[in-house]
Amino acid sequence: MLKKFFRKKDNGPRPEEDFVLWKAGGGEAQPEEESKTEALKMFNLPVSPKALAGHGKIIAVQGAVGGDGATTVAVNLAGLLALSNPERVVLMDLDGYGAVRSRMGLPAGECLVNILDWEDIYGPKDMARGLLNHSSGIMAVPGVIHYDQVEKVTPALVLKMLTLLKESHDYIVLDCPPAGINNNTWVASLVADIILTVFRPDRASIDLLQENNGFMHRLGCQDRVNAVLNQAGIPGGIRPGDLESRLGVNIIGILPYSPGVAEANNRRQIIVHARQRDDFTRAMQALADRMTA
Ligand SMILES: Nc1ncnc2c1ncn2[C@@H]1O[C@H](COP(=O)(O)OP(=O)(O)OP(=O)(O)O)[C@@H](O)[C@H]1O
Numbered sequence: 307m308l309k310k311f312f313r314k315k316d317n318g319p320r321p322e323e324d325f326v327l328w329k330a331g332g333g334e335a336q337p338e339e340e341s342k343t344e345a346l347k348m349f350n351l352p353v354s355p356k357a358l359a360g361h362g363k364i365i366a367v368q369g370a371v372g373g374d375g376a377t378t379v380a381v382n383l384a385g386l387l388a389l390s391n392p393e394r395v396v397l398m399d400l401d402g403y404g405a406v407r408s409r410m411g412l413p414a415g416e417c418l419v420n421i422l423d424w425e426d427i428y429g430p431k432d433m434a435r436g437l438l439n440h441s442s443g444i445m446a447v448p449g450v451i452h453y454d455q456v457e458k459v460t461p462a463l464v465l466k467m468l469t470l471l472k473e474s475h476d477y478i479v480l481d482c483p484p485a486g487i488n489n490n491t492w493v494a495s496l497v498a499d500i501i502l503t504v505f506r507p508d509r510a511s512i513d514l515l516q517e518n519n520g521f522m523h524r525l526g527c528q529d530r531v532n533a534v535l536n537q538a539g540i541p542g543g544i545r546p547g548d549l550e551s552r553l554g555v556n557i558i559g560i561l562p563y564s565p566g567v568a569e570a571n572n573r574r575q576i577i578v579h580a581r582q583r584d585d586f587t588r589a590m591q592a593l594a595d596r597m598t599a
């Protein structure tokens with residue numbers, strides 16, 4: 307399947323039998339869907355998690371708006387999953403240079419492993435080259451080395467990586483930027499088993515959460531989207547009790563505001579490993595339990 311889907315060079319249109327039609331549940335295309343499926347064939351576009359073989363669970367974490375805590379949730383979720391699945395959990399930074407480098411002590415000056423290493427990885431035996439075996443037990447794919455390389459992280463590259471990693475690892479956690487901007491969050495969402503949209507009890511975040519939901523709906527991903535309220539209880543924030551009834555989203559986790567989070571982040575620590583009694587750690591554990599259930 308991989309051979310068909312990803313080629314080193316795209317030499318234009320190929321014979322009909324060469325196309326891979328990604329369609330949840332498989333089966334023949336219905337006549338009334340012909341124009342849609344023609345479009346999908348053109349791009350070989352996976353349309354659901356079932357389109358990728360493999361046992362791994364892909365969890366895409368995005369913020370409703372920048373700064374909501376997507377990286378914090380992604381890193382700590384991967385950290386908790388890695389406790390019981392060391393070296394079986396991949397944390398992939400899809401947010402450009404990304405904060406994963408800062409959080410995990412992998413600044414570009416010290417760690418050259420990066421997502422573009424995957425451009426010429428085509429099979430399991432090469433994958434170790436593109437994965438950083440972090441002391442936490444997480445297998446990290448840090449972001450690009452320089453900002454101006456971000457455009458090289460294409461949907462095709464992301465889908466190739468996810469196809470390979472889903473066959474080789476148990477959990478693939480994606481630190482995504484907010485969807486809808488010029489980035490790959492949409493493509494990750496198409497194939498993610500679970501999409502976590504992190505938002506804050508903050509008016510702008512909640513307004514963008516509605517827009518995010520609409521976008522996910524248009525992508526056909528709405529059934530896999532779950533919202534995570536982060537920084538609950540932050541002074542001045544909207545109270546959780548005032549939120550839930552009006553949002554129209556499934557809130558799967560509530561993570562408290564905790565100064566310990568920023569402290570750990572600034573020390574390049576993973577708080578769920580460094581402070582097991584922190585309220586944030588306990589709430590993250592409950593969220594991680596939902597992911598493994
Ligand atoms: N529950 C929390 N309690 C306290 N501070 C938090 C909490 N969650 C995140 N923060 C802080 O909020 C800031 C933003 O968090 P983070 O970088 O994870 O957000 P993001 O959505 O990934 O942002 P970006 O859009 O820049 O990628 C960081 O300084 C982080 O330490």
Ligand SMILES: [Mg+2]
Nearest residue numbers: 376377401405
């Ligand atoms: Mg981030």
